Amino acid sequence: MEEDRPATYCTLNPARSSSVSSDPGLSPREPIFWSGSDSSRGGNQAGWKRVVVVGGGIAGSLLAKSLQFHADVVLIDQKEYFEIPWATMRSMVDHSVAEKAIINHKDYLVNGKLITSAAVDITETEVVTADGRRVTYDYLVVATGHSSPSPTCRKERLEMFQEANIKMRIASSILIIGGGPTGVELASDITAVYPDKKVTLVHSGPRLLGFIGHKAGNKALEWLRSKNVDVLLEQYVDLESMPPANGIYMTSAGEAIAADLHFLCVKRPLGSSWLKQTSLKDCLDKYGQVMVDEHLKLIGRKNVFAIGDITDIPERKQGVVAQRHSMVVAKNLKALLKGGKEVKLGKYRPSMSITMVSLGKKDAVAQLPFTTMSGFLPGLIKSRELFLRKTRKALGLENHGFL
Numbered sequence: 001m002e003e004d005r006p007a008t009y010c011t012l013n014p015a016r017s018s019s020v021s022s023d024p025g026l027s028p029r030e031p032i033f034w035s036g037s038d039s040s041r042g043g044n045q046a047g048w049k050r051v052v053v054v055g056g057g058i059a060g061s062l063l064a065k066s067l068q069f070h071a072d073v074v075l076i077d078q079k080e081y082f083e084i085p086w087a088t089m090r091s092m093v094d095h096s097v098a099e100k101a102i103i104n105h106k107d108y109l110v111n112g113k114l115i116t117s118a119a120v121d122i123t124e125t126e127v128v129t130a131d132g133r134r135v136t137y138d139y140l141v142v143a144t145g146h147s148s149p150s151p152t153c154r155k156e157r158l159e160m161f162q163e164a165n166i167k168m169r170i171a172s173s174i175l176i177i178g179g180g181p182t183g184v185e186l187a188s189d190i191t192a193v194y195p196d197k198k199v200t201l202v203h204s205g206p207r208l209l210g211f212i213g214h215k216a217g218n219k220a221l222e223w224l225r226s227k228n229v230d231v232l233l234e235q236y237v238d239l240e241s242m243p244p245a246n247g248i249y250m251t252s253a254g255e256a257i258a259a260d261l262h263f264l265c266v267k268r269p270l271g272s273s274w275l276k277q278t279s280l281k282d283c284l285d286k287y288g289q290v291m292v293d294e295h296l297k298l299i300g301r302k303n304v305f306a307i308g309d310i311t312d313i314p315e316r317k318q319g320v321v322a323q324r325h326s327m328v329v330a331k332n333l334k335a336l337l338k339g340g341k342e343v344k345l346g347k348y349r350p351s352m353s354i355t356m357v358s359l360g361k362k363d364a365v366a367q368l369p370f371t372t373m374s375g376f377l378p379g380l381i382k383s384r385e386l387f388l389r390k391t392r393k394a395l396g397l398e399n400h401g402f403l
């Protein structure tokens with residue numbers, strides 16, 4: 001339900017406005033981004049039903065892109081860009097990766113509307129945003145995945161990566177807190193690019209990568225130790241109760257770690273807390289996940305779907321899975337939008353997925369359904385290029401001369 005992600009260098013989202021415009025439909029106080037109605041690429045047609053997608057991660061972005069020539073699509077995201085999450089760690093050590101991994105929504109949403117604001121309420125007919133818009137919908141798709149504070153604009157996000165990189169270059173010792181996939185990938189990327197830096201990774205669990213098999217965790221541990229990363233298991237660093245003093249961090253086991261810089265790679269909460277005050281509150285399970293049926297429709301709702309990490313489907317939360325959800329809902333919505341008396345909706349069937357954690361730019365560890373693989377081969381698949389080309393292509397973006 002929760003996943004880890006570094007939180008050290010994040011800034012806050014824009015302040016939420018308490019005043020709510022009562023304008024019907026899409027009538028905000030400021031113009032919203034709109035592209036297409038007078039464009040040669042087609043355009044929004046009168047009479048099209050409106051599909052509102054809340055959340056512009058891989059699930060929501062891909063869905064909005066897929067439906068933009070079939071409906072009046074409105075994407076609501078608190079940031080004006082989509083960030084490829086599996087490239088975030090590498091973006092900190094290699095700025096050219098960040099340039100490719102952070103994509104303005106308007107680059108692929110050429111025939112839809114974009115609202116850059118957090119959604120704060122949902123009624124039976126409207127989504128209300130923090131900046132006071134009331135957006136009516138015929139169909140609604142909730143795709144707010146995991147919550148992580150990020151700047152609103154791409155430029156600021158790129159600057160954050162640059163700042164993190166400058167600090168990293170200056171530091172001679174770096175502490176990484178958390179040994180899930182994020183902490184492991186970050187430690188491995190730092191040590192691959194800066195082999196002379198002293199990297200320490202502290203993890204509260206008995207093994208790294210606790211969300212996959214033992215073997216995978218052991219392989220990652222072996223790899224990191226072979227690169228001189230100091231890995232401390234079964235202890236943690238609590239920055240709140242024990243803040244660092246003079247560059248010394250204390251672990252729960254009383255070990256002192258000297259570090260010039262730290263990265264917190266811990267679990268981040270689901271992006272569903274805001275739903276608890278909405279008309280969808282009854283659709284949340286005890287973990288805050290959105291309960292969906294086999295068509296990815298909310299239980300008891302005719303026109304509301306959910307996709308991606310936020311759903312209660314018992315499967316590993318992964319981008320590859322979120323993309324499959326998008327495809328199923330895109331197909332279902334296209335069928336519903338076409339109308340007809342009896343619309344037969346497609347079903348989503350969870351399947352075993354492969355999980356890969358990169359170890360630097362050449363190696364990786366892969367958890368396959370019945371075995372574990374590590375080294376150069378999985379590294380070839382994931383670590384070298386991090387699926388950047390494939391993900392950008394899924395959004396219809398050209399890669400010429402870029403990758």
Ligand SMILES: Cc1cc2nc3c(=O)[nH]c(=O)nc-3n(C[C@H](O)[C@H](O)[C@H](O)COP(=O)(O)OP(=O)(O)OC[C@H]3O[C@@H](n4cnc5c(N)ncnc54)[C@H](O)[C@@H]3O)c2cc1C
Nearest residue numbers: 055056057058059078085086119145146308309318319320
């Ligand atoms: C570091 C890292 C590495 C990963 N590596 C891989 C990998 O190699 N392979 C893989 O398959 N998966 C990987 N994953 C997992 C994968 O990234 C997630 O499963 C996937 O991103 C889920 O997509 P999503 O669209 O459901 O949610 P998210 O990516 O969490 O996106 C949610 C979106 O909703 C927006 N949002 C949230 N609340 C609101 C609101 N109230 N109003 C408006 N917008 C809102 C956010 O701004 C965000 O844009 C990785 C994850 C991380 C963090």
